[in-house]
Amino acid sequence: MKKRGRGMACMWYPIGFTVAANPSAATVKVNTDGTATLLTGTVETGQGALTVLGQIAAETLGLATDDVHVVSGDTDVTPMDTGAIASRTTYVTGNAIVRAAEKAREILFESTAPLLNVKPDQLEARDKQIQVLGFPSKSISIADAVQHSESIVGNPAIGSATYNPPTVEMDPETGQGKPFNTYVYATQIADIEVDDETGEVEILKIVAVHDCGTPINPMLVEGQIQGGISMGVGFALQEEILFEEGRQINPNLTNYIMPTSLDMPELDVGLVDNYDPTGPFGAKGAGEPTAVPTAAAIMNAIHDAVGVRITTLPATAERVLGAIMEKQELEQAAG
Amino acid sequence: MATRNKDIQQKTEELITVEESKAPAQQPLAIPTDNPVAYPLELPQGEARLRTPAVGQRARRPDGRLHGLGQTQYIDDITFPHMLHAKILRSKYPHARIVSIDTSEAEKMPGVMATLTGAEIPENSFGPTYQDQPVLAYPIARHCGDGVAAVAATSEQLATEALEKIKVEYEPLPAVFDPLEALEKDSPKVHGGDTNIYTSKVIKKGDVEKALKESEHVFHRQFRTQMVEHVPLEPHASIASWDGNGRVTLWTSLGRITLGREDLSRTLKMPQSKIRLIGTVVGGNFGGKNEITTEPVLALLSKKSRRPVKLVFTRGDEFISSTIRHPFVMDYTTGVNNDGKILARKIRLVLDGGSYCSWTGTTIGKGSILAPGPYDIENVLVEAFAVYTNKTTTGAMRGFGAPQVCFAYESQMDDIAHKLGLDPLEIRLRNGFSENSLSPTSQTLQSVALKESLAQAAERFGWKENQA
Amino acid sequence: MLVELKVNGEPKSADVPPETTLLKMLREYLNLTGAKLGCDVGDCGTCTVIVNGVSVNSCLMLAARANGHEVTTIEGLANSNELHPLQEKFEEHGALQCGFCGPGMLISAKNLLDKNPDPTVFEVRDALSGNLCRCTGYTKIIEAVIDAGRVMNTEQANS
Numbered sequence: 001m002k003k004r005g006r007g008m009a010c011m012w013y014p015i016g017f018t019v020a021a022n023p024s025a026a027t028v029k030v031n032t033d034g035t036a037t038l039l040t041g042t043v044e045t046g047q048g049a050l051t052v053l054g055q056i057a058a059e060t061l062g063l064a065t066d067d068v069h070v071v072s073g074d075t076d077v078t079p080m081d082t083g084a085i086a087s088r089t090t091y092v093t094g095n096a097i098v099r100a101a102e103k104a105r106e107i108l109f110e111s112t113a114p115l116l117n118v119k120p121d122q123l124e125a126r127d128k129q130i131q132v133l134g135f136p137s138k139s140i141s142i143a144d145a146v147q148h149s150e151s152i153v154g155n156p157a158i159g160s161a162t163y164n165p166p167t168v169e170m171d172p173e174t175g176q177g178k179p180f181n182t183y184v185y186a187t188q189i190a191d192i193e194v195d196d197e198t199g200e201v202e203i204l205k206i207v208a209v210h211d212c213g214t215p216i217n218p219m220l221v222e223g224q225i226q227g228g229i230s231m232g233v234g235f236a237l238q239e240e241i242l243f244e245e246g247r248q249i250n251p252n253l254t255n256y257i258m259p260t261s262l263d264m265p266e267l268d269v270g271l272v273d274n275y276d277p278t279g280p281f282g283a284k285g286a287g288e289p290t291a292v293p294t295a296a297a298i299m300n301a302i303h304d305a306v307g308v309r310i311t312t313l314p315a316t317a318e319r320v321l322g323a324i325m326e327k328q329e330l331e332q333a334a335g
Numbered sequence: 336m337a338t339r340n341k342d343i344q345q346k347t348e349e350l351i352t353v354e355e356s357k358a359p360a361q362q363p364l365a366i367p368t369d370n371p372v373a374y375p376l377e378l379p380q381g382e383a384r385l386r387t388p389a390v391g392q393r394a395r396r397p398d399g400r401l402h403g404l405g406q407t408q409y410i411d412d413i414t415f416p417h418m419l420h421a422k423i424l425r426s427k428y429p430h431a432r433i434v435s436i437d438t439s440e441a442e443k444m445p446g447v448m449a450t451l452t453g454a455e456i457p458e459n460s461f462g463p464t465y466q467d468q469p470v471l472a473y474p475i476a477r478h479c480g481d482g483v484a485a486v487a488a489t490s491e492q493l494a495t496e497a498l499e500k501i502k503v504e505y506e507p508l509p510a511v512f513d514p515l516e517a518l519e520k521d522s523p524k525v526h527g528g529d530t531n532i533y534t535s536k537v538i539k540k541g542d543v544e545k546a547l548k549e550s551e552h553v554f555h556r557q558f559r560t561q562m563v564e565h566v567p568l569e570p571h572a573s574i575a576s577w578d579g580n581g582r583v584t585l586w587t588s589l590g591r592i593t594l595g596r597e598d599l600s601r602t603l604k605m606p607q608s609k610i611r612l613i614g615t616v617v618g619g620n621f622g623g624k625n626e627i628t629t630e631p632v633l634a635l636l637s638k639k640s641r642r643p644v645k646l647v648f649t650r651g652d653e654f655i656s657s658t659i660r661h662p663f664v665m666d667y668t669t670g671v672n673n674d675g676k677i678l679a680r681k682i683r684l685v686l687d688g689g690s691y692c693s694w695t696g697t698t699i700g701k702g703s704i705l706a707p708g709p710y711d712i713e714n715v716l717v718e719a720f721a722v723y724t725n726k727t728t729t730g731a732m733r734g735f736g737a738p739q740v741c742f743a744y745e746s747q748m749d750d751i752a753h754k755l756g757l758d759p760l761e762i763r764l765r766n767g768f769s770e771n772s773l774s775p776t777s778q779t780l781q782s783v784a785l786k787e788s789l790a791q792a793a794e795r796f797g798w799k800e801n802q803a
Numbered sequence: 804m805l806v807e808l809k810v811n812g813e814p815k816s817a818d819v820p821p822e823t824t825l826l827k828m829l830r831e832y833l834n835l836t837g838a839k840l841g842c843d844v845g846d847c848g849t850c851t852v853i854v855n856g857v858s859v860n861s862c863l864m865l866a867a868r869a870n871g872h873e874v875t876t877i878e879g880l881a882n883s884n885e886l887h888p889l890q891e892k893f894e895e896h897g898a899l900q901c902g903f904c905g906p907g908m909l910i911s912a913k914n915l916l917d918k919n920p921d922p923t924v925f926e927v928r929d930a931l932s933g934n935l936c937r938c939t940g941y942t943k944i945i946e947a948v949i950d951a952g953r954v955m956n957t958e959q960a961n962s
Contacts, residue, residue, distance in 0.1 A: 007759070009745035010709060010763055010767065011705075011745070012708075013734070018704070019700075043590050043591065043614035043617060044617065045901065046618065048900065050396070050397075051396040054389075059388055062387065065392060065394040082594065085590060085625050085731065126388070174537065175536065175775075176776050179704060184784075185783065187792035191796070207792050211787070214390065215391065218393055222943075223897055226943065227940045229940055230936075230939075230941070231621070232738065235560075241727070243512060245510075246478065246510050248655050251650075253844075256564065256654065259940075261945065262929060264928075268796075272784045275782070278782075284782070287733070288734045289737075292741050300759065309556075309746065311558050373881065373882050375882070376883075378885070399898075400894055402893075402902025403899065405876070405906040407905075408836075411836075411840060412830075565937070568841050568937055569839070569901065570840075618903030619937050650844070
């Protein structure tokens with residue numbers, strides 16, 4: 001018989017390395033036609049980092065995403081970066097990029113302020129223009145601004161900068177300290193059915209609401225959440241490396257079961273409206289947190305459905321059925 | 336001078352004439368009709384990329400265009416002239432002393448251009464926290480995925496055959512596989528010494544024993560998680576090549592090339608300025624491609640053979656040799672009041688730390704800090720240990736311990752709610768972090784959105800409507 | 804041995820050792836590196852191509868077996884002016900992240916839509932069940948396939 005159950009789980013997760021310095025450096029160069037190049041030492045591992053980092057540079061410079069070309073991943077060319085790890089890219093590398101782009105932008109402000117008869121701190125970069133704050137019709141296109149700065153004034157618009165999240169060392173005896181500069185939060189709720197005769201769990205739907213600060217690119221954050229949930233589903237119900245005397249007995253994808261398109265349920269994903277002033281344009285991060293609460297939500301749903309508490313993952317059909325039968329035996333013995 | 340050139344010219348003409356008279360009548364050369372692959376060049380990539388302001392746009396990713404066309408160049412898609420293929424021989428035993436390695440038979444095979452063993456590596460150790468991991472195991476192999484020798488040959492097939500010709504004499508050593516067993520005094524020691532515990536962490540706030548005694552209810556449960564693999568669809572891959580200036584370039588699927596260059600500088604004992612790491616688009620990382628694996632081996636094979644050398648992990652290699660997620664054994668003891676307010680939480684974490692440290696330092700740190708959950712708890716004690724076992728190296732995997740501890744603390748939360756007759760949503764809202772809450776390490780938390788995520792998720796799900 | 808076949812409508816041939824798989828022939832002899840090697844034993848689907856209208860794991864098929872047949876690979880979907888509707892929709896929906904499963908996924912999707920232009924969500928999931936993806940959770944991929952199907956139906960109706 002199929003029993004329906006629902007379970008929720010919430011979580012918190014930090015951005016960046018634990019206490020240890022994990023800086024990123026970035027260089028931004030603006031071209032004489034108002035397009036720009038961003039140099040970053042991070043590597044695109046599929047999460048869309050290069051797109052998001054390009055958007056951050058574009059925003060700071062007042063350009064559109066398409067105007068910025070992102071160059072990454074070459075130790076001869078790109079500046080240092082601690083790497084695409086610990087969900088740090090948007091926050092740490094992003095902050096470095098904001099600072100680098102601001103430096104390039106400042107050069108343009110200095111060069112064009114005399115042309116507009118204002119002081120540099122009266123200017124902003126927006127909609128591909130360098131324009132006067134509060135009086136945007138007084139402006140010069142970014143392309144013209146770079147032309148002027150580079151070819152007349154003799155100051156090319158280039159900026160390099162670094163960022164490292166500030167932390168406080170943890171006491172070696174008590175662990176008290178400030179290991180991270182920011183954290184993200186999330187809740188996932190699973191709607192499932194358990195077949196109490198086979199122990200099989202079918203996930204009908206998962207709702208996920210995540211905090212990532214400002215979503216620089218909402219489409220990419222959704223993708224991260226959906227992907228993270230699929231890893232969570234595998235962790236909860238299917239995946240396990242099996243050993244016999246130290247040898248893996250299923251080192252292949254035939255016998256190491258991970259979610260296929262048929263295993264994944266409908267996903268309803270939302271973002272909390274939040275802004276972290278320490279992050280680039282309020283952004284925090286999303287890479288890992290997405291995979292954290294899923295298994296717990298599913299286990300709680302199993303408990304809701306059939307009253308068994310799974311304490312060892314994965315909750316294979318065998319394990320769930322075993323727990324159901326054990327519970328039935330206990331109930332019979334008591335009754 | 337002019338005479339000499341004319342001599343050469345004349346001799347060349349004589350040669351051609353002689354050869355032509357010997358050559359049979361030829362058919363005219365067929366012109367190849369190898370049409371290039373067709374694709375559009377200037378199709379726009381959506382409105383969102385053209386809009387300002389840029390932040391918040393659902394901008395298409397430019398690598399999406401290349402992915403869809405099949406044009407993205409992953410490492411395995413890259414070839415170089417004269418490129419060799421490398422393979423690595425892995426340990427026969429989960430724990431063994433390597434008595435001898437004889438690569439001579441392999442070297443004799445035509446097409447095998449270089450072999451390598453651990454003894455030849457200038458600095459045969461690496462690791463993000465402790466440098467306890469060898470590039471190629473020597474003299475001790477500590478798990479079945481430990482590389483012991485490597486070959487570079489003109490084809491993958493040949494390289495695989497050459498591995499079989501390498502003679503390794505092992506002296507098997509007692510091995511330990513279960514992390515709780517590895518904690519015991521008389522268990523075999525994976526790295527020698529008198530303990531397998533290689534890193535530990537304590538988080539202590541308030542007085543947990545006193546608060547547990549004062550709690551109206553105490554809940555205890557042990558939770559366990561399993562070993563899982565990242566399964567990036569793209570296996571680890573790298574290519575190494577040297578130029579005449581003694582500079583080595585590595586194309587690699589590594590997720591952090593700056594630190595990778597430092598690792599190579601250290602293991603090869605070379606200045607960083609002579610090393611170039613190029614990270615291409617990686618086909619999935621999830622934490623498993625965050626440390627060097629075969630890069631120093633390829634650099635040395637390439638140096639020996641003077642040819643570019645590529646190695647792509649087989650799917651089997653991915654499982655046995657790349658890092659995996661730490662299994663946790665978690666003991667949670669939580670004291671609460673009748674109204675569901677958590678007064679104390681005591682946690683013991685034992686991490687199966689695999690054969691080498693890798694990213695365990697970070698995992699135990701994060702895992703410990705996150706273990707009490709996103710809840711206002713005044714009295715906290717977390718004691719965590721990581722032990723060596725003779726199994727696959729446990730490293731960074733999406734969450735660094737968070738998925739494991741979340742499974743434990745959220746399962747227990749529902750146990751508590753169930754026992755006290757409280758709604759799982761209510762008990763979380765009652766205890767959850769708010770702006771300026773103190774974390775288990777007494778950090779004042781800002782930009783906290785936990786309760787918002789709970790409330791919104793519950794509403795989206797229809798939690799209150801579907802109350803049983 | 805000489806293997807001759809048609810790839811994306813063009814005659815191609817290569818002299819390959821007899822044990823060469825179709826995947827290896829495509830990638831190493833014909834320089835068509837779109838199809839990927841993810842496991843080499845038919846588990847992951849990254850090598851998926853279409854042979855005579857059937858989706859196959861090219862890592863399991865000997866090149867010799869494909870002799871005389873028609874093969875469609877990812878490189879054959881677009882033309883000089885346009886993307887295939889599937890490629891367009893995958894891009895629009897952000898369906899691919901690391902992209903490694905992409906060529907195989909797109910080929911399986913094309914094979915589905917060529918035969919069943921108006922699939923249900925379940926039919927899409929089923930058709931793609933041999934293509935593993937670790938990054939996306941499949942959600943946006945499925946949305947993109949359904950959306951592409953709609954476009955292809957409209958184009959069909961209009962032509």
